Ligand SMILES: NC(=O)N[C@@H](CC(=O)O)C(=O)O
């Protein structure tokens with residue numbers, strides 16, 4: 001199968017290409033890139049006025065499969081990813097049972113080949129059952145291709161055990177993806193600890209709940225030499241600590257989720273569970289620090305933390321609702337609208353943070369770039385389309401979003417994964 005994408009504005013972070021070009025795909029590879037190519041193809045896609053970018057690589061997705069498939073499964077999560085321009089995604093292991101063995105990682109990888117239109121990389125848990133007591137088979141899961149371990153949903157509170165896990169991960173050549181939250185400090189908090197929480201009569205989560213674990217984990221990464229990726233950073237001090245770690249040359253990367261750079265605690269108008277996520281929406285000062293961190297490339301990755309839940313689990317008060325919101329189908333539009341269109345990031349930086357840098361973190365040599373010989377994972381993006389986000393159009397089973405009705409600019413026109421068209425507007 002040959003697909004020719006004509007006249008698109010190619011953004012390639014690897015060779016820093018930023019110009020109108022044609023892209024030819026043959027089978028699952030990008031075979032040729034050039035100006036006004038006159039080649040025969042089975043399918044020609046006219047992309048004038050659109051960006052052609054490397055398919056997005058989302059390092060942080062909850063696919064809920066196995067065990068919570070009423071919230072999402074490989075197929076519905078895959079459809080949502082394709083619609084969002086995501087061609088590779090990392091599935092977090094807080095499933096039921098917890099994904100903590102080599103066999104479970106292999107099972108998801110095998111099923112995903114049939115059930116999911118985009119690539120799934122299943123991450124392994126750090127401890128058995130995410131119970132924080134005994135280490136999971138990190139080496140075995142690495143052999144099964146997990147690329148990283150994560151206890152996401154919580155932190156491994158026993159620093160000695162975590163340090164041991166880091167040593168094994170380092171040895172196995174995989175990364176640690178850290179959810180930073182000192183559970184002993186949460187004290188029942190459901191949103192940012194501030195005036196808004198007090199006015200709503202809700203218990204708050206302070207910034208230090210995140211910051212003390214960010215500090216600890218950077219120090220543990222320094223000691224063990226493991227590649228550390230800090231998930232869903234939400235505070236100014238997280239950004240500052242990652243800056244310092246990078247200045248020291250440590251292999252530390254930082255992730256920001258769209259909801260944390262678009263919304264602040266001020267946007268919470270009432271006690272609505274769809275505004276509840278972990279970490280919570282923070283102050284305006286934190287939001288500005290996250291944006292500045294992204295702009296300065298202190299923060300490397302934009303990932304969704306796509307966390308689908310059922311309507312019953314979310315349409316209630318903050319105290320009762322589960323933590324988490326969906327993100328796969330809103331991430332590109334929110335990033336373009338809030339960061340690129342407003343001049344915070346260039347289009348190249350968007351491609352770096354949503355594709356190139358994640359590919360480097362995962363060690364995927366043939367992804368994250370629109371250049372000859374690379375895997376044919378591409379997204380065609382229309383930067384001019386203006387519309388309001390409508391949760392009823394989501395292909396995800398999860399409709400839990402605070403962005404329903406939110407005006408955005410930018411839409412995925414077409415997603416190509418492994419040389420196959422997996423989504424078309
Ligand atoms: N982010 C969330 O609020 N929830 C996530 C867990 C997590 O990412 O920590 C979930 O699994 O629902």
Ligand SMILES: [Zn+2]
Pocket residue numbers: 152153154179180231232278279
């Ligand atoms: Zn988390």
Ligand SMILES: [Zn+2]
Pocket residue numbers: 060062092152153305307
């Ligand atoms: Zn998560």
